[in-house]
């Protein structure tokens with residue numbers, strides 16, 4: 001494993017001044033990254049109207065969620081469902097915000113072609129800064145005039161060669177080479193970049209025992225390249241409490257700060273909440289999730305959705321932690337999108353909250 005070099009990081013930090021917006025100042029605050037509109041919807045077989053996707057993004061922004069992964073700029077031949085992401089970006093850039101607080105929107109891309117497609121919309125609207133000058137708030141939104149939403153890019157690779165080939169048609173090394181020009185241009189434009197490492201706790205092709213040192217090696221390479229945050233993904237849901245603890249210890253031993261990490265659990269084996277708690281105890285304060293437990297990766301056969309945002313929020317609130325998310329509003333969004341796309345709401349806490357709300361109204 002390449003040795004984590006603080007000096008090298010310091011040199012890179014000087015080269016690419018990074019807006020460190022992630023590190024939470026208060027240890028009782030947990031940041032939820034809502035990935036429902038991208039990870040949650042990308043695997044849906046029926047084409048979902050762009051208006052529904054935009055409505056989902058808008059509704060989520062009104063629940064108190066402050067980071068939303070809203071779409072991806074990948075090949076439409078590979079993931080047809082995400083083909084209209086540029087329309088979502090256009091909308092988010094042009095429409096008056098509806099939420100009472102600033103929101104960071106994330107956009108996933110695999111290569112320079114994806115970045116070019118993102119920038120063709122972005123550059124037509126932006127002023128060269130990462131923070132797009134947001135139009136005046138909608139009446140009644142409660143948002144402070146002058147509040148600016150911001151945008152970030154997400155790149156993705158994986159801890160096994162087979163998954164990387166299946167997902168992006170290239171080797172791990174080639175995926176990293178593809179990121180270099182993306183990183184350089186993103187930093188020139190002042191855009192933060194988050195990097196996913198998929199199959200960190202089990203691979204659908206190479207099995208459940210993924211080497212945690214490989215994950216750490218990749219995380220170090222991505223941070224050295226300039227990534228602002230690493231999202232460690234249990235794509236298959238094969239992660240267990242001991243495996244999660246071992247992985248987090250290995251990442252720490254490689255010199256990776258907890259504040260540089262997000263954990264991204266899928267709930268295929270029902271272990272996502274347990275693994276989230278293990279991560280929480282380890283000091284992690286950023287978690288990815290999808291409303292209603294939407295999701296699944298098209299290149300991870302059998303994998304089900306992300307951990308449901310409602311379940312995560314309910315669990316964290318029960319521990320006295322703060323997320324800034326309104327559980328009832330979030331549960332309503334989960335029920336709404338499940339109905340819209342014709343699938344069951346996978347969030348137990350969301351369903352229970354809706355039942356309580358119905359009882360109160362009766």
Ligand SMILES: CC(C)(COP(=O)([O-])OP(=O)([O-])OC[C@H]1O[C@@H](n2cnc3c(N)ncnc32)[C@H](O)[C@@H]1OP(=O)([O-])[O-])[C@@H](O)C(=O)NCCC(=O)NCCSC(=O)C[C@@](C)(O)CC(=O)[O-]
Pocket residue numbers: 039042072073074075076077078079109110111113114115117156167168169196197198199233234235264266296297298299
């Ligand atoms: C990487 C490629 C493009 C390589 O795919 P390729 O076929 O090797 O690429 P190519 O360069 O030969 O291009 C093929 C065609 O796609 C076009 N193309 C090429 N790039 C783009 C682009 N960005 N946007 C739009 N079009 C693009 C390109 O122009 C060409 O069009 P043609 O000439 O045939 O008409 C492809 O494999 C791909 O798009 N893969 C993405 C797959 C994906 O989105 N997977 C799901 C997201 S990752 C995930 O879900 C995991 C995560 C993040 O949630 C965490 C976890 O849980 O693990």
